[in-house]
Structures are given as structure tokens and as C-alpha cells.
Amino acid sequence: MAMRDGAAYLAGLKDQRRIWHNGGLVGDVTTAPGFANAARTIAAYYDFQCDPANLDLVSYEDEDGQRSHRSFKIPRSKQDLRDRGAAFAAWAEHTGGQLGRAPDYMNAAMAGVAAAEHHWGQENPELGEHAVAILEHCRRNDVCLTHTFVTPQIDRKTPLGEQEPYLNAGIVKRTSDGVIVRGSRVLGTLAPFSDENISFGLPIVKGEAELKYALGFSIPVDAPGLHWVCRDSFDPARSTHDYPVSGRFEEIDTVAVFDNVEVPWEHVFDYEDERIHNSVLMVMRFQESLGHHVLVKNVAKTRFLLGLAHLIAESAQTNSFINVQIRLGEIVTMLQTLESITIAAVEGAVENPDNGVWYCNANAITAGLRLFPEYYVQIIDHIKQIGGSNFMAAPSEANMEAITEALGPSVERYFKGAADMSEEGIEKVPLFRLAWDVVGSSLAGRQELYERFFFGDQQVSKSQSYLRFDKTEAVDTVRRLLDPAWLGRS
Ligand SMILES: Cc1cc2nc3c(=O)[nH]c(=O)nc-3n(C[C@H](O)[C@H](O)[C@H](O)COP(=O)(O)OP(=O)(O)OC[C@H]3O[C@@H](n4cnc5c(N)ncnc54)[C@H](O)[C@@H]3O)c2cc1C
Structure with a gap:
């Protein structure tokens, strides 16, 4: 087949x-x-x-x-x-x-x-x-x-x-x-x-x-x-x-x-x-074998979340405020970090001489796996903070139709945004229905748990990152700077 x-x-x-x-x-x-x-x-x-x-x-x-x-x-x-x-x-x-x-x-x-x-x-x-x-x-x-x-x-x-x-x-x-x-x-x-x-x-x-x-x-x-x-x-x-x-x-x-x-x-x-x-x-280099897909998926997910956060802010023009811009800027930095890590994972790949197989760079994969669960929780928080009551002011399709029929099409003005995003093919109510399904619905709650746990518990994983990391070079640097003879001056 x-x-x-x-x-x-x-x-x-x-x-x-x-x-x-x-x-x-x-x-x-x-x-x-x-x-x-x-x-x-x-x-x-x-x-x-x-x-x-x-x-x-x-x-x-x-x-x-x-x-x-x-x-x-x-x-x-x-x-x-x-x-x-x-x-x-x-x-x-x-x-x-x-x-x-x-x-x-x-x-x-x-x-x-x-x-x-x-x-x-x-x-x-x-x-x-x-x-x-x-x-x-x-x-x-x-x-x-x-x-x-x-x-x-x-x-x-x-x-x-x-x-x-x-x-x-x-x-x-x-x-x-x-x-x-x-x-x-x-x-x-x-x-x-x-x-x-x-x-x-x-x-x-x-x-x-x-x-x-x-x-x-x-x-x-x-x-x-x-x-x-x-x-x-x-x-x-x-x-x-x-x-x-x-x-x-x-x-x-x-x-x-x-x-x-x-x-x-x-x-x-x-x-x-x-x-x-x-x-x-x-x-078998479990993390490297499975983590490559996770990194790529996380870049795509973060790009989507950035788009969502940006459009939500734009719809009410809250992206004109510095505090909202800072939150959006943090999501941009997260996306840039994840993209960079994903490139490093492949370009820093190594061959395993035991089986002639190429594996993604272990450090890049580990960093990406450890960062994303925290990024995800922060991004969801940013989106909630930016969207405010709008998540709750986005009626279902049937409800919108019913009130439009009862009160006339002018009722729609209570559910529009400040910015006209129709050229981008985006309307405010569907945008906020989508956003709530990402940050607040039952599946959204499960998604957060998923990102925290699906690759194992991140607390234990972080402690293992520390315990397994070869700290020789880091310790050498400290020792060098403690040396009175460093740089030839005493
Ligand atoms: C939505 C979702 C989908 C998933 N899908 C799959 C899947 O398809 N296939 C699959 O195999 N797995 C999947 N997983 C992962 C898996 O089920 C576990 O969630 C994951 O391995 C962590 O185990 P646990 O949930 O039992 O938590 P635990 O590892 O038991 O951790 C629970 C809490 O106790 C603490 N803890 C537990 N043990 C220790 C310890 N020894 N030392 C210190 N602290 C400890 C942890 O820090 C954590 O706070 C999924 C998880 C989720 C949430």
C-alpha cells in the first residue's frame, strides 16, 4: 500500500x-x-x-x-x-x-x-x-x-x-x-x-x-x-x-x-x-527523536497565537498602549527564540557513530522542550489580559442570528471592533470565538495541561537537565576569574 x-x-x-x-x-x-x-x-x-x-x-x-x-x-x-x-x-x-x-x-x-x-x-x-x-x-x-x-x-x-x-x-x-x-x-x-x-x-x-x-x-x-x-x-x-x-x-x-x-x-x-x-x-536519543516534531509544532503554534493576540489587540486598538505592546513584544521574542532553537536543532545535528543515524542537536532540543510549556502558559495569560470582556461578548452563531432578526441588523454595531479587519477576512465575533476556544474553553484547559505534561513532568525534567549537564566549562570559567593571576595582573 x-x-x-x-x-x-x-x-x-x-x-x-x-x-x-x-x-x-x-x-x-x-x-x-x-x-x-x-x-x-x-x-x-x-x-x-x-x-x-x-x-x-x-x-x-x-x-x-x-x-x-x-x-x-x-x-x-x-x-x-x-x-x-x-x-x-x-x-x-x-x-x-x-x-x-x-x-x-x-x-x-x-x-x-x-x-x-x-x-x-x-x-x-x-x-x-x-x-x-x-x-x-x-x-x-x-x-x-x-x-x-x-x-x-x-x-x-x-x-x-x-x-x-x-x-x-x-x-x-x-x-x-x-x-x-x-x-x-x-x-x-x-x-x-x-x-x-x-x-x-x-x-x-x-x-x-x-x-x-x-x-x-x-x-x-x-x-x-x-x-x-x-x-x-x-x-x-x-x-x-x-x-x-x-x-x-x-x-x-x-x-x-x-x-x-x-x-x-x-x-x-x-x-x-x-x-x-x-x-x-x-x-535511542528519545528527546532528539521525538522532540524535533515538537519544536516545529511549537513554532507553528506560537506563530498562530501571536496572530491571535495581535488581531485581538487591533480589534479594540489596545495595541496603541505601551503595556499591551510589551505583552505582544514578549510573544514576538518567544517566537524568535523558538524559531532560532529549531534552526539550531537541525544545523547543529550530529551523527551517532553507533548506528550512522543523524540526530537533532540535544542541547537545542532540550532548551526548546523546557521553554515552551512556560511560554505557552505566559502567552495564554497575555491573550486573556489583552482580550478582557470581549471573550464573553461574542455570541454564538444562532444567538447572533436570533437577535439580528429580533432587533434588526443595526444590533451588529454592538459587536464590532474599532478597527475594520474585513479586508483581512476577519470579523470580530468569530475572532473572539476562536480565541476563547484557544484560551478558555474545556479543550483550551486540556491544551494547557497537555503542553505542561505531554513530554513528561517539566519539574523533574528540569532537575535532570541540571544534574546531567556537563558543568566543567562553567566551573572552569569561574575558577579562571577567581585566579589572581588572570589577565596577568595581580
Ligand atoms: C493531555 C495529555 C496528553 C498526554 N498524552 C500522552 C500520550 O499520548 N502518551 C503518553 O505516553 N503520555 C502522554 N501524556 C503524558 C503522561 O500521561 C504524563 O502526563 C507525564 O508523563 C507525566 O506524568 P504524570 O502526569 O503522571 O505526572 P507525574 O510525573 O506523576 O507528576 C505529577 C506531579 O508530581 C511531581 N512528581 C511526581 N513524581 C516525582 C518525583 N519522583 N520527584 C519529584 N516530583 C515528582 C511532579 O513534579 C508533578 O508536579 C499526556 C499528558 C497529558 C496531560
Whole structure:
């Protein structure tokens, strides 16, 4: 199969998946209220990649003559990373970075897993071969992946081996065909709209009692015994005038429950080896492999938020005030910083001699990942502060029609802005409906939590940045300036 278009993608979602939502199973995610709009958006991603106008930008021809999205390609040069970044940007900029889990994110993650074949296969070469075969399968069939890396937050203090077994998904036993897995994992974003799930790398395990959690595998979303427990959908299934973001980008988060799921052996690439399991995130350069997509998405998202903040201020001419200009200027600086970091990540890329694969610059990726969650919260605060009551003075499409009919078209003057932005194709009420859906709606609240946590807890990550950073040069500089003989003067 070649690259899929939207119709082929949607057809693939009609299977036996068990998606639990609001007290029952969702029969068909392509038509169910709360789900259908997001399915359409992801179908649009697949149509976008097949559009002849985008084909060269987002895809490449592999050795087998098949066209695939560039995110499936293991980067073998800096140029591969440049090309991959441009492919990421094409969709992210098109959508203002509103779909965190565009399928190219996990495609690149799977390429990172396969690039670590030398690591998975060091004790049992079969496992390395499985990782490569899974990537090939995903590329050839243009598989849409979700992922569940994280142990549910039940008890973060007690070691997992001392907790009730199988709260976190683990190995029950090996069968002749594979491995039986029981327990749960979080947080399968996009799971209802994905074809397969991948889990690996976490939790870090210690000793015999935790060895059952040393496991990496892929599994179809509709595998027998696999259940996906959704939070409430935040798509109110109303007009996109009223909810332009929730009505398009509700990618949904789920808890995965593995009820004795049999994972075929050829889908397993990490099995009961504490050393291999615990070191993979470092060895496979997890941050660099997944973080490239995140940086590109964050640039697109910040550009969109800047546009939103600017137009909101312009609509009431509050951008004539210095305090508002300062807030807008801060967003500009954030965008410039993120753009610079994204360039540095690729131009400062390095080859890993162990596998001949090129990875984005680790320092640039880390800086970008650490900065954005804080930037995002600050930008949302800026937009709220600039918009004030206007967010609450933007009636729904139906309400606007009703009052216009009752009071006549002149009522519209109470809902207009000072500046005429019609030449830019922008009207004030839809602008503020969009802005509220980004800063204040239920999905907006989830987006903030997403940016804070989706790449792990930023507090712990920052502390690790400090602990792992090679401080030799910094200490040397201090020592040099403390030296009375420095610059030859005493
Ligand atoms: C909307 C959303 C979507 C997500 N999507 C996915 C997905 O698709 N796939 C996926 O695998 N993951 C996903 N994640 C990430 C994942 O689910 C976790 O949120 C993330 O790994 C952090 O874990 P946690 O939420 O359990 O928080 P924790 O890491 O448990 O942290 C909770 C709080 O406790 C503190 N804390 C916890 N442990 C320690 C410690 N040892 N030392 C000091 N402080 C500690 C933290 O600082 C933090 O304040 C998503 C998260 C969100 C919010």
C-alpha cells in the first residue's frame, strides 16, 4: 500500500476497537458525535500529504520505490533532518499547531525505535529485527500510531515492585505465539483515531519484582482484550463558528486497559532485560527523536497565537498602549527564540557513530522542550489580559442570528471592533470565538495541561537537565576569574 489518503484512513478505523465514552462503547468513531470532527481533521492530514502540491515537500521515495511521509525515514544526513522538519512544518503551519498528535509525530518516534536496532538486539538479535520490521510495516501501510508510555499516576512514592502487581501493564506470561499483557497505561492521546499503539521505555525498573514491566511492543488498537477509556469529549458537535478548535482538533485522551492481551512475539522488541530496557531512552536519543516534531509544532503554534493576540489587540486598538505592546513584544521574542532553537536543532545535528543515524542537536532540543510549556502558559495569560470582556461578548452563531432578526441588523454595531479587519477576512465575533476556544474553553484547559505534561513532568525534567549537564566549562570559567593571576595582573 502506498501513502493513504483521507478516505483510506477513515475506512481503516471501522474495526472492532473498544472505545469507552460517556457510559458506552463508541460504535464508529468516524460518525459518533464528539469524535467525527476530529476523525475528519486527521483524514484531512492524509489528504494533505497526498495532494500533488504537497507531495515532494512531505514525502520521499524509499528504496522499494514506495512514496512515504518523510517522518518514516531514519535520518542518514543533516539534509534528511532539514527535509523532515519542512514536512513537519507543512501540516503544523497549515493548522496553527493545533493537532499535537498529527500522525507524523509518532511516525518519527517509530523511526527512532527502529534506528535503535543495535540496542534492542544486543542480547537477542530477533528483538532488533522486530523493531525494524515494525517500522517497515508502519511505513508500508501508512499506519497511524498512538502511544502509551506512562505508568498510571496511582502511587508515585512506593516502588512499583511493592505495589499491587499489574496496575501498570506488564508481562503475565510468554506463550508459544507471544506475550500476555495485563494492566493499564496512560495516556493514549489519539487512540480512537489510530490504527496501532506502541509502548516502550518506561517505567524504569529495578529488580526481579519489576522485571515484568520491562517491555516494548506494538499492538493494533482493536486487539482482543484492549480497552480505551476516554475522558469526556470536548467537541460539543456544534458549528465550527462557535467552537472552531474544539470542533476540529479534539484528539481525545484515553487510559489503555490491557485485559490479558496477547501481543504477537514479532511485535515485541524489548523483553525482560533490565539493562536494555532502562537505558533505551538515552541510547535511542528519545528527546532528539521525538522532540524535533515538537519544536516545529511549537513554532507553528506560537506563530498562530501571536496572530491571535495581535488581531485581538487591533480589534479594540489596545495595541496603541505601551503595556499591551510589551505583552505582544514578549510573544514576538518567544517566537524568535523558538524559531532560532529549531534552526539550531537541525544545523547543529550530529551523527551517532553507533548506528550512522543523524540526530537533532540535544542541547537545542532540550532548551526548546523546557521553554515552551512556560511560554505557552505566559502567552495564554497575555491573550486573556489583552482580550478582557470581549471573550464573553461574542455570541454564538444562532444567538447572533436570533437577535439580528429580533432587533434588526443595526444590533451588529454592538459587536464590532474599532478597527475594520474585513479586508483581512476577519470579523470580530468569530475572532473572539476562536480565541476563547484557544484560551478558555474545556479543550483550551486540556491544551494547557497537555503542553505542561505531554513530554513528561517539566519539574523533574528540569532537575535532570541540571544534574546531567556537563558543568566543567562553567566551573572552569569561574575558577579562571577567581585566579589572581588572570589577565596577568595581580
Ligand atoms: C493531555 C495529555 C496528553 C498526554 N498524552 C500522552 C500520550 O499520548 N502518551 C503518553 O505516553 N503520555 C502522554 N501524556 C503524558 C503522561 O500521561 C504524563 O502526563 C507525564 O508523563 C507525566 O506524568 P504524570 O502526569 O503522571 O505526572 P507525574 O510525573 O506523576 O507528576 C505529577 C506531579 O508530581 C511531581 N512528581 C511526581 N513524581 C516525582 C518525583 N519522583 N520527584 C519529584 N516530583 C515528582 C511532579 O513534579 C508533578 O508536579 C499526556 C499528558 C497529558 C496531560
